[in-house]
Amino acid sequence: MFARLRAERRLALIAYLTVGYPKLALTPALVEAAAGAGAEAIELGIPFSDPLADGRTIQATSQLALKAGVTVAHALEAAKAARARTEVPLLFMTYLNPILAFGLDRFCRAAHEAGVDGLIVPDLPPTESADLRKTADNAGVDLVFFVAPTSSEAGIEAACRAATGFIYCIAVTGVTGARAQLDPAVLPLIQLVRRHTALPVVVGFGISRPEHLAALEGKADGAIVASALLDAIAQGPDDATARVREFLTGLRPPP
C-alpha cells in the first residue's frame, strides 16, 4: 500500500471506524464507503470498556457498541464481511485485554483469516510486546507501534525496532479526539523517526481538517482520521454511509 503511494508521492488517508457504531450491521458497508471515498486503509476499532488513550468521541462510540453487545467475534465477522466487499487494507485497533481474553494466538490467526492486515494496540509498549509480536508474526499480521511527542530517543528506537507495517506517530500530547490545529512539532518528530526506520510513518490523533492533511503531504506517509469521522457519523447516524462519503471527500477531494 505505502510503496505505491510513496511512488506517487501521496499521503495515504486512513479512516478509523468503531466496530458496531452506529450499528454492527453497517460496519462492512461503512468500510466499503470509506474505501470508495478515498481511504487507502481502514482501522477498525474493537470496543473496550476502558479506552484510556481515547477522548470523548471514541469513548462514546465504544460504549454504544458495547451496550449493543458487540464482541471480538463480531469484529472478526465484520472484518471478514468487509474484506469480501473490498481489497482495502484493514487494521484492528484495540486494547490488550480483549486480545488476552480471546487468546493471543487464536486472535492473531482469526484476524488473519478474516483478512486483517495489521494490529494497533495503544496500551502495549514495545517492552511488553514480545509474546504478541511472535504470535502476530506467525499469523502474518503486522503489529504497529507508537511514537509520541514525549518519546525518548530510546523509545523511538524501540518502537522502530519492534514495529512491522508502519510507525504510528502521535501528533499531540494527549488522547484521541478532533483538534482545530495540527501541532507543527509533529514534523521534526517524523524526521526523527525516519532516522531510525525505513517503515512508513503515519500520523494520527487530532487530524480532522483538510489543512491538516495538506500540512502532512510530502512529510508523512499517511494520516489517520478517527474522531472527526465518527463525529460526522454522529451528525446523521441514520445515513451513516453518506456521512462517511461526504466527510472523507470533503477532507480530501478525489484527484
Next chain:
Amino acid sequence: MSRGALVKGPDARGRFGGYGGRFIPETLMAAVEELEVAFDAAQRDDGFRRDFESLSRTFSGRPTPIYRADRLSQRAGGATLWLKREDLCHTGAHKINNALGQVLLARRMGKRRIIAETGAGQHGVAVATVCAKFGLDSEVYMGVDDMARQAINVDKMRLLGATVTPVDSGSKTLKDATNEAIRDWVTNVRTTHYIIGSAVGPHPYPVMVREFQSVIGREARDQMLAETGRLPTVVVACVGGGSNAIGIFAPFYDDPVRLIGVEAAGRGLRSGAHAASILAGRPGVLHGSFSYLLQDGDGQVLATHSISAGLDYPGVGPEHAFLHDARRAEYVSVTDQQALSAFHETSRLEGIIPALESSHAIAYAMTLAAELATDDIVLINLSGRGDKDLDIVRGAAGV
C-alpha cells in the same frame, strides 16, 4: 520463601512473578521511566528519608498505636484482636503515607501540578492535604456516584483547595475516575505528577506505594514485640487495590505469620454484585498492569459493587496476585452485611468508628478469632475511620 525474593521484588521489568509490568500508552512511557529513576534515587537518599520520616511524625501523626480490643475479642471468642490504628493518621486513613511520599517525590522531579483519582475520597483528601501544605495545584477525579455517597470528603477536598472533577462515564466510580486521571496525565504529563492511590498501576507504582505504606507493618511489628513479646499469629487487612494490606503485610513476609487479605463480597460472590478480583476474577490488563481482574469472557471489565467505595474496584495490585499464587497470603471475602455488623460492633464495643473498608477486615478477623486458640493474636489493620460513612450506614439501616 526468602525475604529477599519478595521484598526486593519486583524484577527490573516491574514483575512480581508474572504479574505487574507496564502496559501504558507511549505518551506516558518517558514520564514513568523518569519516575522510576527518581524513586530509586530517593530511596538511596538519606535526605529524602529524613524528610519523609520527619513529616510522617510531625504532619501525619506517626507512629500510630496498636490497641488491644478486649471487648471485641470477647465478643468474637477465641484469639485476642489487636488493631493497628491507621484511622488516627492525619486525614483519617493510611492514604496520607503514600500521598506524602509521592508529593515529596513530585517536588524532587519539579512537577508543580498533582492529579489523583479517588473512590471513598480518603486518597483524594490525603492528596489535597499534602498539596495544600506544599502549595501545589491539585485536581482529583471522582465518580459522580462516589461523590454522592462520600459527599463530606468532596467538601473537605474543596476546602483544602483541590479541584474535584466529577466523572460520569462508565460505572461512575473508582475505575472510571482512574481512566479519567490517566487521560489527564496523558495530556499534561510534562508538568503533572499522577499520584495513584493504591498499589496498582504501571511499574514503579505498585512497589513505590508498597514502600511508602510499609511504614505501617514496620511499626506494627515492632509494637507487637514491645507490647506482647511476640509476633501476631495472623495479620488481616482489607483489599481493594490493596495498599493498606501490602503496607502491613510486607514487613512480615519473612516471619511465620499468616497474612490474610479480605476482599469485598458485596451482595455475595454468586450475586455478581461484588468486587472480589482475586477470588472471582482472572488475570488481565487494566490501568497499566497485569493482575487479577473482574472481566467478562470477552475481556471487558465488569461493573463492581461494594458498600464501601474504597473497595469498589475491579482490579487488585499485582503483588497481591503474586502473593496469592505463591500462597504466601490467603484471600477471603466479606459481604456488605457482615461489614456493616462489624462497623456497629466496633463502634459500640470499642468506642472506635471504623471505615466500612476496614470493617471488612474486622468482620473476617472476628470469625477467624473464634476458630483460633485463646493465646493466638490477630492483628487487624484498621486502615481508616468511619465518619465519612455515616450517610451510607444510615441509609443501610433504613433498608
